[in-house]
Amino acid sequence: MIPKECKRLAEVDFPIAEVSKHAVREKSIRHGHPSTLHLWWARRPLAACWAMLMALLLPDPCDPNCPDDFKQAARRTLKVPVTLWKKPGESDLSLRESLLSFIANFANWDNSANPTYLDVARKLVRAAYPEETPLVVDPFAGGGAIPLEALRVGCETFASDLNPVACLILKTMLEDIPRHGPELADELRRVGAQIKEAAEKKLVGFYPLDPDGARPIAYLWARTVRCESPDCGAEIPLMRSFWLCKKANRKRALRYKLVRPKGTAPHVELEIFEPITEREVLTGTVTRARATCLCCNKVLSPDRVRAQLSEQRGGADVIFDERQSGTGVPPVRIGGARLLAVVTLKPGEQGRFYRLPTERDYEAVWKAAKALEKKVAQASGLSESD
Numbered sequence: 001m002i003p004k005e006c007k008r009l010a011e012v013d014f015p016i017a018e019v020s021k022h023a024v025r026e027k028s029i030r031h032g033h034p035s036t037l038h039l040w041w042a043r044r045p046l047a048a049c050w051a052m053l054m055a056l057l058l059p060d061p062c063d064p065n066c067p068d069d070f071k072q073a074a075r076r077t078l079k080v081p082v083t084l085w086k087k088p089g090e091s092d093l094s095l096r097e098s099l100l101s102f103i104a105n106f107a108n109w110d111n112s113a114n115p116t117y118l119d120v121a122r123k124l125v126r127a128a129y130p131e132e133t134p135l136v137v138d139p140f141a142g143g144g145a146i147p148l149e150a151l152r153v154g155c156e157t158f159a160s161d162l163n164p165v166a167c168l169i170l171k172t173m174l175e176d177i178p179r180h181g182p183e184l185a186d187e188l189r190r191v192g193a194q195i196k197e198a199a200e201k202k203l204v205g206f207y208p209l210d211p212d213g214a215r216p217i218a219y220l221w222a223r224t225v226r227c228e229s230p231d232c233g234a235e236i237p238l239m240r241s242f243w244l245c246k247k248a249n250r251k252r253a254l255r256y257k258l259v260r261p262k263g264t265a266p267h268v269e270l271e272i273f274e275p276i277t278e279r280e281v282l283t284g285t286v287t288r289a290r291a292t293c294l295c296c297n298k299v300l301s302p303d304r305v306r307a308q309l310s311e312q313r314g315g316a317d318v319i320f321d322e323r324q325s326g327t328g329v330p331p332v333r334i335g336g337a338r339l340l341a342v343v344t345l346k347p348g349e350q351g352r353f354y355r356l357p358t359e360r361d362y363e364a365v366w367k368a369a370k371a372l373e374k375k376v377a378q379a380s381g382l383s384e385s386d
């Protein structure tokens with residue numbers, strides 16, 4: 001048992017520069033990192049949690065109250081014949097330096113699953129607590145970095161959180177994955193495929209096939225406002241960029257031409273092209289909430305953009321001419337959100353394809369909007385009858 005008066009390593013020294021370096025690097029690691037299980041804000045780097053845990057669990061060998069048994073066992077443990085950390089000499093100071101060097105090196109993500117490190121870490125914890133396994137309690141555990149590292153070094157752990165999402169992450173990461181391992185991943189894939197299949201069945205009607213058999217997988221939209229310049233009145237699609245795809249072998253972007261029919265407002269017609277250089281692609285029509293008219297280059301102030309969008313209830317819906325509704329003629333778009341392009345997959349061909357929208361796409365959107373209205377009405381009917 002470590003006497004109460006004995007200082008812990010963290011109270012006397014800590015390899016902060018090295019641990020920080022590893023913690024920063026860890027942020028850019030995606031593959032295999034627990035952070036990819038579910039996004040959790042303010043997730044603590046595992047490197048920092050691990051290092052701080054060890055520095056708090058282990059006593060400082062230079063403290064006069066530090067048990068001799070621990071010092072002897074730690075010295076033996078750290079002397080394993082690998083050159084991964086500084087080896088301890090005979091002095092207490094050199095043992096402290098060796099422990100700190102071990103902690104700093106194990107904070108490196110590349111070493112996180114190294115069996116030698118894990119084994120040494122567990123032996124050190126056991127040497128410090130020969131009578132009982134230490135319990136690490138983290139009542140606000142969030143993404144679970146602290147309890148995870150505590151389990152890995154052989155502690156018992158208690159983790160909780162008020163947020164149900166955090167609780168689910170904790171349960172999955174600390175209980176389910178260690179218990180079921182790869183089986184759990186297989187099961188997730190199986191259930192995921194089932195859900196995908198069920199969703200496809202339900203949604204297939206909203207993504208009608210193109211005449212050539214291509215299946216739309218995404219509709220790219222822009223909200224629109226009207227140019228308020230007195231002799232213009234053109235529709236301005238609010239676009240941050242004219243790029244559709246920046247992949248090297250599949251560069252696609254939009255460009256436009258102006259059409260000025262007599263008697264009505266001018267408008268822009270879009271086309272899809274394959275740019276050779278970045279410079280061929282225009283910058284978007286919106287910057288810092290200002291919109292620039294493609295027909296007359298006048299700028300619409302952020303206030304006016306906001307006012308026009310709020311008149312359209314945010315601007316995410318298409319406004320259809322409903323006068324013909326019920327006659328069987330598909331309604332025509334007269335404003336609101338505008339389709340820029342449709343992304344499709346072609347049977348037997350690799351990659352994504354981009355095409356301009358057609359009347360059929362708007363018809364599909366209209367049908368989807370009607371189906372949604374019906375669902376909403378049903379749902380509110382249900383809740384009223386409750």
Ligand SMILES: [Zn+2]
Pocket residue numbers: 227228229232233234293294295296297298
């Ligand atoms: Zn204009």
